[in-house]
Amino acid sequence: MRRFEIKQKFWSLAGKFDILDEDGRLAYQVQGSFLKLFKEFTIFDGQGKTVSHIKQQFSFPFQKFTVTFADGKEITIQKRFSLLKAKYDISDFGLEVAGDIWNMSFSLLNQGSEVANIHQEWFKFPSTYRVEIYDDALSDLVISLVVAIDYVKEKESSAASSASS
Numbered sequence: 001m002r003r004f005e006i007k008q009k010f011w012s013l014a015g016k017f018d019i020l021d022e023d024g025r026l027a028y029q030v031q032g033s034f035l036k037l038f039k040e041f042t043i044f045d046g047q048g049k050t051v052s053h054i055k056q057q058f059s060f061p062f063q064k065f066t067v068t069f070a071d072g073k074e075i076t077i078q079k080r081f082s083l084l085k086a087k088y089d090i091s092d093f094g095l096e097v098a099g100d101i102w103n104m105s106f107s108l109l110n111q112g113s114e115v116a117n118i119h120q121e122w123f124k125f126p127s128t129y130r131v132e133i134y135d136d137a138l139s140d141l142v143i144s145l146v147v148a149i150d151y152v153k154e155k156e157s158s159a160a161s162s163a164s165s
Contacts, residue, residue: 002136004028006129006146015041015151019143028143041147043140052144056151063152067144075141077148088149090141097145103153108142116142118149127154 003022008015015032026046033040038056045051050070057064062079069075076091088097095115099106108116116133127150133142 002133002139004131008127030147051140054144054148065148118146
């Protein structure tokens with residue numbers, strides 16, 4: 001099992017931040033695009049090697065991302081309709097993400113069995129996530145997934161606040 005803390009930097013225009021392992025060591029770095037119509041993120045491991053590239057796709061009405069891993073494998077993450085809880089589908093892995101009613105905790109499920117747990121801490125600014133991955137082989141995928149989900153949540157939050165103004 002591996003544990004990570006993902007804490008975004010508050011004043012990073014492009015979305016650059018570090019991901020630490022449970023011992024406080026650098027495990028991943030995330031670099032987001034700046035001033036692009038569709039958001040992109042590149043994730044690097046602790047040694048600076050590219051792990052994955054995440055690209056937002058045009059999709060209506062639900063957010064969709066393509067993740068290309070360093071080995072060339074490509075998956076799609078897409079939010080799907082759900083009345084109460086956030087749900088995301090991950091193509092080609094048979095995995096599903098199910099969130100709680102507050103959209104703060106998520107479970108990554110493989111045929112109904114939890115393979116990772118993602119928890120956003122309440123009242124932390126900027127966004128802080130605690131991630132537990134029970135299958136080490138899924139670490140790169142889960143980290144990519146959390147980056148995409150956080151971006152979706154950020155966009156939904158800003159859309160909701162601008163709609164209420």
